[in-house]
Amino acid sequence: MSGPRAVLVGPMGAGKTTVAALLADAWGVAARDTDQDVEAAEGRSVSDIFVDSGEARFRELEAAAVAAALAEHDGVLALGGGAVLDPATRERLAGHPVVYLRVGLADAVKRVGLGTSRPLLIGGVRSRIKALLDERAPVYESVATLVVDTDGRTAQQVADEILEALHRD
Ligand SMILES: Nc1ncnc2c1ncn2[C@@H]1O[C@H](COP(=O)(O)OP(=O)(O)O)[C@@H](O)[C@H]1O
Numbered sequence: 001m002s003g004p005r006a007v008l009v010g011p012m013g014a015g016k017t018t019v020a021a022l023l024a025d026a027w028g029v030a031a032r033d034t035d036q037d038v039e040a041a042e043g044r045s046v047s048d049i050f051v052d053s054g055e056a057r058f059r060e061l062e063a064a065a066v067a068a069a070l071a072e073h074d075g076v077l078a079l080g081g082g083a084v085l086d087p088a089t090r091e092r093l094a095g096h097p098v099v100y101l102r103v104g105l106a107d108a109v110k111r112v113g114l115g116t117s118r119p120l121l122i123g124g125v126r127s128r129i130k131a132l133l134d135e136r137a138p139v140y141e142s143v144a145t146l147v148v149d150t151d152g153r154t155a156q157q158v159a160d161e162i163l164e165a166l167h168r169d
């Protein structure tokens, strides 16, 4: 199937955006991120979309961004952490190389910090991340063709494992 060389899924703080850029560099292709696509199309941040238009509207924009990127991008694609909750998105992922970047609670909390750029975490980073990790792990597993653990490893070590597993030159 044509399309991205790798699609990265997993929770917030798994390193999808960061590792996508490393993989793209190694392969000499472009990295794309659906959060950035949505922000560019809307001219406002993910946080502003959540606050002003609601999560449901964000999910519609996100689903459209994923569909467009799967159809037209042949580099590396990072999805937002919640994109795979949409059944139509999961169907579209079938046949693509989908890498699930797994992360545990402690490392995820450390990585996302206390910033406000992830609206789902406002009001309790640790408890919200725990709920999201528990609820979504089976969904990520269901779409993944490769699972990579990221706890205690640098983004470069994670990228290297993916490069090894998908070895394409
Ligand atoms: N394996 C890693 N180890 C430590 N920090 C990481 C790792 N991967 C990413 N990070 C850092 O964690 C934060 C979140 O990474 P990001 O790529 O935005 O994750 P995601 O897109 O999955 O939410 C960033 O500050 C990034 O530099």
Ligand SMILES: O=C(O)C1=C[C@@H](OP(=O)(O)O)[C@@H](O)[C@H](O)C1
Pocket (backbone or CB within 6 Å): 010, 011, 012, 013, 016, 017, 035, 046, 079, 080, 081, 082, 083, 117, 118, 119, 120
């Ligand atoms: O898990 C989620 O539902 C979300 C993850 C975020 O992307 P990252 O996973 O890249 O942080 C972003 O799409 C939005 O804040 C919602």
Ligand SMILES: [Mg+2]
Pocket (backbone or CB within 6 Å): 016, 017, 018, 033, 035, 078, 079, 080
């Ligand atoms: Mg990201």
